[in-house]
Amino acid sequence: MNELKKYQPTESELEILQILWDKGSATVRDVHDLIESVKDTGYTTTLKLMQIMTDKGLLERETGNRTHVYKPLLTREKTQESFLNKMLNGLFKGAESRLIMGALDNKQLAPAELQQIKEYLKQFENKQP
Amino acid sequence: MNELKKYQPTESELEILQILWDKGSATVRDVHDLIESVKDTGYTTTLKLMQIMTDKGLLERETGNRTHVYKPLLTREKTQESFLNKMLNGLFKGAESRLIMGALDNKQLAPAELQQIKEYLKQFENKQP
DNA sequence: TTTTAATTACGAAACTTTTCGTATTATATT
């Protein structure tokens, strides 16, 4: 089993990853400007975090030019899966349907999404355990 | 807005809370014996954590007897809600239905639960945005 | 070219969480 798959990014790491997932790749400046608009933090803090993440193998960077370009080495999907599984095996163990219903409550899902979920549900019906 | 509602227990705190939620109330010994069966850790570690949680207002304790009895001050439901909302606003933002479908994939839900979810879905249909 | 501005490197402080060792106190056993 892949180690990257299992690693759970910290809160700050997730913040950075989200930006990199959105943009595909970015410089420290790019990332920091977005983070700064939400949270009061210094440039070198973001820099250091991204350097540490690179050491940990969460990011890769292109050092050809003076300004380095970073890319995520984890996919958003794998990370989502990892966190979701953690919740389902932990806090929501034995209450999986509560998680589903809670998620339905949370956002007003678009009709298309509701339909998609309905379709998705069908595949689990008439299944023998 | 209630502070307790917002506080996100740490990983170790959650482990202890799960046990207290299951049992209603318990001593350090009770909690530790269960944790020890899964994780290699010392008794005083569990003790200290529960003392800190009491200071933080996550637990209350009855100190009448020598052996103290602890109870959770957070409900499992509020805690689940809090973590779920965090995910929906963070890692799963804009991918709420992915969370739902991921949860459906994860466990073989009982037919009754599937039915319950189907029913639950109905309430969101025919809603005007 | 000289000066200014922006970037990386990096150590270390500040915080938080987790872990443990030791002392003290209370209960149970002999």
Added chain:
DNA sequence: AATATAATACGAAAAGTTTCGTAATTAAAA
């Protein structure tokens, strides 16, 4: 009553995360 056992109290170390200041380096501007 004396001894052994079990519990709490508590400081502090260990480990992990986040933050920042300063120095060195590179590029851009004057």
